[in-house]
Amino acid sequence: MNRYPVWKFAIIWVALLLGVVYTLPNFFGEAPAVQVSSSKVTAKVDETTLKRVSDAIEAANVPAAGIILEGNSIKARFESTEQQLKAKDAIQKALIPEGSDNGYVVALNLLSRSPSWLTALHAAPMYLGLDLRGGVHFMLQVDMKAALTQKIDSLAGDIRTTLREKDVRHGGISRSESNIEIRLRDQAQLEAAKRVLADQFADLQVAEAAQGGEFKITASIKPEAARRVQEQALKQNITTLHNRINELGVAEPVIQQQGLDRIVVQLPGVQDTAKAKDILGRTATLEVRLVDESSEARAAEQTNGMVPFGSERYLERNGQAVIVKKQVILTGDNLTDAQPGFDGQTQEPVVNLSLDGKGARIFKDVTRENVGKRMAILLFEKGKGEVVTAPVIRTEIGGGRVQISGRMTTSEANDTALLLRAGSLAAPMEIIEERTIGPSLGAENIAKGFNSVIWGFLVIVAFMCIYYMVFGVFSSIALGVNLLLLVAVLSMLQATLTLPGMAAMALALGMAIDSNVLINERVREELRLGASPQAAIHTGYDRAWSTIFDSNITTLIAGVALLAFGSGPVRGFAVVHCLGILTSMFSAVFFSRGLVNLWYGRQKKLKSVSIGTVWRPDGSAAPVVTTEDKA
Amino acid sequence: MEFFKIRKDIPFMKNALIFNVISLVTFLLAVFFLFSRGLHLSVEFTGGTVMEVSYSQPADLTKVRGVVSSLGYNEVQVQNFGSARDVMIRLPAQKGASSAQQSEALMTALKAQNAEATLRRSEFVGPQVGEELATDGLKALAFVVVGIMLYLAVRFEWKFSVAAIIANLHDVIIILGFFAYFQWEFSLAVLAAVLAVLGYSVNESVVIFDRIRENFRRYRKMNTVEIIDNAITSTISRTIITHGSTQIMVLSMLLFGGETLYYFAMALTIGILFGIYSSVFVAAAIAMWLGIRREDLIKAPPKKDEDPDDPNSGAVV
Numbered sequence: 015m016n017r018y019p020v021w022k023f024a025i026i027w028v029a030l031l032l033g034v035v036y037t038l039p040n041f042f043g044e045a046p047a048v049q050v051s052s053s054k055v056t057a058k059v060d061e062t063t064l065k066r067v068s069d070a071i072e073a074a075n076v077p078a079a080g081i082i083l084e085g086n087s088i089k090a091r092f093e094s095t096e097q098q099l100k101a102k103d104a105i106q107k108a109l110i111p112e113g114s115d116n117g118y119v120v121a122l123n124l125l126s127r128s129p130s131w132l133t134a135l136h137a138a139p140m141y142l143g144l145d146l147r148g149g150v151h152f153m154l155q156v157d158m159k160a161a162l163t164q165k166i167d168s169l170a171g172d173i174r175t176t177l178r179e180k181d182v183r184h185g186g187i188s189r190s191e192s193n194i195e196i197r198l199r200d201q202a203q204l205e206a207a208k209r210v211l212a213d214q215f216a217d218l219q220v221a222e223a224a225q226g227g228e229f230k231i232t233a234s235i236k237p238e239a240a241r242r243v244q245e246q247a248l249k250q251n252i253t254t255l256h257n258r259i260n261e262l263g264v265a266e267p268v269i270q271q272q273g274l275d276r277i278v279v280q281l282p283g284v285q286d287t288a289k290a291k292d293i294l295g296r297t298a299t300l301e302v303r304l305v306d307e308s309s310e311a312r313a314a315e316q317t318n319g320m321v322p323f324g325s326e327r328y329l330e331r332n333g334q335a336v337i338v339k340k341q342v343i344l345t346g347d348n349l350t351d352a353q354p355g356f357d358g359q360t361q362e363p364v365v366n367l368s369l370d371g372k373g374a375r376i377f378k379d380v381t382r383e384n385v386g387k388r389m390a391i392l393l394f395e396k397g398k399g400e401v402v403t404a405p406v407i408r409t410e411i412g413g414g415r416v417q418i419s420g421r422m423t424t425s426e427a428n429d430t431a432l433l434l435r436a437g438s439l440a441a442p443m444e445i446i447e448e449r450t451i452g453p454s455l456g457a458e459n460i461a462k463g464f465n466s467v468i469w470g471f472l473v474i475v476a477f478m479c480i481y482y483m484v485f486g487v488f489s490s491i492a493l494g495v496n497l498l499l500l501v502a503v504l505s506m507l508q509a510t511l512t513l514p515g516m517a518a519m520a521l522a523l524g525m526a527i528d529s530n531v532l533i534n535e536r537v538r539e540e541l542r543l544g545a546s547p548q549a550a551i552h553t554g555y556d557r558a559w560s561t562i563f564d565s566n567i568t569t570l571i572a573g574v575a576l577l578a579f580g581s582g583p584v585r586g587f588a589v590v591h592c593l594g595i596l597t598s599m600f601s602a603v604f605f606s607r608g609l610v611n612l613w614y615g616r617q618k619k620l621k622s623v624s625i626g627t628v629w630r631p632d633g634s635a636a637p638v639v640t641t642e643d644k645a
Numbered sequence: 646m647e648f649f650k651i652r653k654d655i656p657f658m659k660n661a662l663i664f665n666v667i668s669l670v671t672f673l674l675a676v677f678f679l680f681s682r683g684l685h686l687s688v689e690f691t692g693g694t695v696m697e698v699s700y701s702q703p704a705d706l707t708k709v710r711g712v713v714s715s716l717g718y719n720e721v722q723v724q725n726f727g728s729a730r731d732v733m734i735r736l737p738a739q740k741g742a743s744s745a746q747q748s749e750a751l752m753t754a755l756k757a758q759n760a761e762a763t764l765r766r767s768e769f770v771g772p773q774v775g776e777e778l779a780t781d782g783l784k785a786l787a788f789v790v791v792g793i794m795l796y797l798a799v800r801f802e803w804k805f806s807v808a809a810i811i812a813n814l815h816d817v818i819i820i821l822g823f824f825a826y827f828q829w830e831f832s833l834a835v836l837a838a839v840l841a842v843l844g845y846s847v848n849e850s851v852v853i854f855d856r857i858r859e860n861f862r863r864y865r866k867m868n869t870v871e872i873i874d875n876a877i878t879s880t881i882s883r884t885i886i887t888h889g890s891t892q893i894m895v896l897s898m899l900l901f902g903g904e905t906l907y908y909f910a911m912a913l914t915i916g917i918l919f920g921i922y923s924s925v926f927v928a929a930a931i932a933m934w935l936g937i938r939r940e941d942l943i944k945a946p947p948k949k950d951e952d953p954d955d956p957n958s959g960a961v962v
Contacts, residue, residue: 444771445771446773450767451765454765455766466894474893478890520895527891531887539879560855571793581781582833583834587837
């Protein structure tokens, strides 16, 4: 009765084999590595790049322990951190000539030391969370209201241009809250304007708002369009963050959307947290506007006087005030590239901008119409605007290539280019959660988590073996298998292991042994009631199963609740907790039964089993034997 | 080896009233402390900045406090964390200044005072996140309570489900009471521990209820009290051994897990200990007060022999 068919043993063997294979990479540890990847389509990482990288390493005399081209990146492994740093410098020099940006990203990374056959099986070590490997974590909240306002502003600008093109005369376009108000001369113009809006602006819903003989239309953004704007804003911000982080040279950044308006950024292994914060925290948006050249504005520039209606005052870097019009000509959306450089004639540091098609067209029109006037390029960071430069327009500028010059140092030019190139944000963001974990703390946390698991495990094994004898040994092996499978599943899923996750692992083992205690106690009870050993094993396992199932379900309910409502550290705990419950059902019941069947199941005349003392209240002489039958 | 050599059923239910009074008093005390002292919520819930700074020599807290208050922070918590060389500084959320500015300014000031100061960890949580975490925590708690009640109501009967959930919520309140009384820091990890305990210690009640149902079937002559006593007595051995082995793991975390896991393990320890107590004394007693009867559990007229495939034939362990 206590025999498993072959297929059940086959399942056990397959599970064990998979468990061992996928757990194995965790033992090889990680080696310092340098990773070369590309942040642009133009920069291709291929065999030639590989050759350049390996040449650079050789020239620098730092032998690589291994160098591979994998997908879109090259990874070179080194023996020590010292060699890694040397190699990084060498590669950087070889691939990225001073001051240029050709799209290559050279970053420090850790690479698994596991042999290539394991890597071929996609067996990788567990992915360690930030609290175990050190790094920075940010949660950013995207200001969706601002994204909408920006969209409405730009729509207002578009309406103005379109109405002019269609020869519809309007008496002013203004934005109030989330509406665009268009004043018109007469009913005919109003009808014309409405037609134009309905034709060309599908995102707007138009309402007539005649007030005291005034002809006025209010246009507001449609709800579904608003939702689309918000989604796009979030997407663009994520892309922008990607670009900025690539500039930082982080090997495996995590940039994810969380909820409707949040972005989580995790930069493992980043040591220079100040710089990371600086680059991320710079939530700059770019705008191009015209400088107000009216005499009042000039006066206001000089004397801090009243700013004319429809204009705003911003400061240049040197503190000089500039009065610019509120109307936005271009935003960072239209920018495709920005590079620092030097002016061919003056040798002054400049920033070269490239605009997209639409941007180039607008820019050409605006510069043609405003030769001799000034144009301001503004950077907005956290709602505060600053005039980067306000040059005089000398000629019409076509082709979408723009040069910004003006009182910049080389590093300022570099910084500005980086900020502009890294893309402007579609909407401002604010850091609402931030965590920095030093690298030494990460290593300590691993040791702490590891010690908790191992010492608890050993004490439980010792207790089980003494209290339940051979059955205790089976239980202990099953517990070991549970740990093996749990680590294997975590490695397979590449779930993030955190310190709370390690705590959950320890807790999972503590709860998993429950199942075996339940079984062993039940078998003892059956023996106490005088059942034959084989029958006792059979009934014991059968009866215990439903209790084990019940208890695991209630625990799983709690686990799922944590998974559903938890965030950050709690989620890490919940994942391991739930997985641990599932693996324990396999190992503590199915696997341990297999061991028992293998050991006792074949013995037809089994007289006793070794499960420790089977105590009877009446002290009767039923076969109480604690040594196993060697028949 | 056998720890539990019990000859007769222990008359647990005879003293049920006393145990329930003890529970009630502990519970009320916990509630009292929760309200009078309140939970010492971690920065995850309140919002603000926490920094962990490490020195090569034992840190002089007064000096650190001096530096912190010189930056214009009042009511800042500065304390040792784990060892004498590590200091934890907790700053309240500040409007206007970003966390990066806050922690950087403080780090610069601390470095100026002692060049050996190194930042080991910093954490900033905006106030809106804190509020969300608190509501999410309550949602999770509600989810667990409702989920477990539904499961038990389906598996047994509503009286059992009410009894089990009261017993286990009483554990949760007592854990919270401990945290309020000692003003231990209540963090997200502790919340996770509390919920894990809730799911875990319900098992105990399940095991006892399973056995009660079994006994109702098996011993037709016993009255309810005797049946409960027998059920508890015959399961007490596994109750204590399973909890003991889980506690071994938790103890290992308490000893080796360091400061971060300390309160997590502490919540689990209290939860496990009170879990044994509440499922044995509280849950069964409440079920008794609620008036469980044989007829509640065995609805169909019993057949001659127990049907082994009967889905209601729960396990007995």
